[in-house]
Amino acid sequence: MKYRELGSTGLKVSEIGLGCEGMMEENCAMTAKLLNLAEANGVNYFDIYSPNPDLRTAIGEALSKNNLRGKFLLQSHLCSVWKNDEYMRTRNLSEVKSGFDEMLKLLKTDYIDVGMIHYCDALSDWDEILNNKILDYAKELKSQGKIRFIGLSSHNPQVALKAVKSKAIEVLMFSVNPCYDLMPPDEDVEQLWNEENYKENLLNMNPERQELYETCQRESVGITVMKCFGGGDLLDAELSPAGAALTINQCIAYALSRPAVTSIMAGSHSEAEFKACLDYESADESERDYALALASFPKISWKGHCMYCNHCEPCPVRIDIASTTKFLNLAQAQKELPETVREHYKVLEHHAGECVQCGACEKRCPFGVEVRENMKQAVKVFGY
Ligand code: SF4
Ligand code: SF4
Numbered sequence: 001m002k003y004r005e006l007g008s009t010g011l012k013v014s015e016i017g018l019g020c021e022g023m024m025e026e027n028c029a030m031t032a033k034l035l036n037l038a039e040a041n042g043v044n045y046f047d048i049y050s051p052n053p054d055l056r057t058a059i060g061e062a063l064s065k066n067n068l069r070g071k072f073l074l075q076s077h078l079c080s081v082w083k084n085d086e087y088m089r090t091r092n093l094s095e096v097k098s099g100f101d102e103m104l105k106l107l108k109t110d111y112i113d114v115g116m117i118h119y120c121d122a123l124s125d126w127d128e129i130l131n132n133k134i135l136d137y138a139k140e141l142k143s144q145g146k147i148r149f150i151g152l153s154s155h156n157p158q159v160a161l162k163a164v165k166s167k168a169i170e171v172l173m174f175s176v177n178p179c180y181d182l183m184p185p186d187e188d189v190e191q192l193w194n195e196e197n198y199k200e201n202l203l204n205m206n207p208e209r210q211e212l213y214e215t216c217q218r219e220s221v222g223i224t225v226m227k228c229f230g231g232g233d234l235l236d237a238e239l240s241p242a243g244a245a246l247t248i249n250q251c252i253a254y255a256l257s258r259p260a261v262t263s264i265m266a267g268s269h270s271e272a273e274f275k276a277c278l279d280y281e282s283a284d285e286s287e288r289d290y291a292l293a294l295a296s297f298p299k300i301s302w303k304g305h306c307m308y309c310n311h312c313e314p315c316p317v318r319i320d321i322a323s324t325t326k327f328l329n330l331a332q333a334q335k336e337l338p339e340t341v342r343e344h345y346k347v348l349e350h351h352a353g354e355c356v357q358c359g360a361c362e363k364r365c366p367f368g369v370e371v372r373e374n375m376k377q378a379v380k381v382f383g384y
Contacts, residue, residue, distance in 0.1 A: 007221045
């Protein structure tokens, strides 16, 4: 298992994490099975968005029975509560407080690693989080050591960007996959999988989503990924909004190559499903390569846009073209060169200044990226 730094938290997180969607299978017996499998494979991070008391009880028992609490970093959600026997999202502070107390009790723990403010897709909702003092409450929990870091979950890049720029959150849970990345921001999450929106020809990643990923990287806000497979639709040629299927490895590789992304939450419904995601760790580059699959989508074009896919390798002077381009894009989005980006660029083994302009990369790039020009630009921006 590979581990990545979760933004500026200092937490080292497995790049494959576990979602809780399937843990309720078999009357919650699946919870212990999935957690044991996770632990055996070096997965140390999982998300609990559901307030279902049966699920939380099963997780608490599995963690305490097998002495697993210290082996996992928990990302669990504030504002997701259980009321009248069903899930409810609330911005009522007293409900949020009692929901959090119940969460700790059922999970049999006295702290949560990342306290995620749940599901904020509207700018007015972000205002409500501030006005109703929910963010203040999260900060209070942090000062008491009951949560270690504050997060927010969202599907809307405008809201997420506002939260990240406010510097109020340290972790973002966001929906990342190559189809949703084409869609303009919307307060209605259903629009992400509304097939009507994919009927016209689509060109390139939505700039606000791009800006969100780049801002998170610059501000050191780690992203944990939900809906990496679009709820499974992207794996099925009939259901995929792109009109063609991707594989599990391709979806994971795509999400993990976006700037700031740390870990994907695999919402598995069985051990076999989870194992298929864990197999990513031993998959070779050809199995992870999503470039040709994306380039072949019938109605979607990423022309001229670097997808950080590495399909242009090898470079004769061993420049890491995807990373160099990523840092160039991060730098060009700012008036001044951010120090973090300059440092990341500096530690690359080879730099754009070594480019001999052979053009071999451009012949291999399925997206028509002008790599030679990008290398020249990188030299201008970074100086070498
Ligand atoms: S230049 Fe092309 S092939 Fe290389 S990483 Fe970017 S998109 Fe992929
Ligand atoms: S053009 Fe530059 S970056 Fe591309 S393969 Fe040749 S040396 Fe490497």
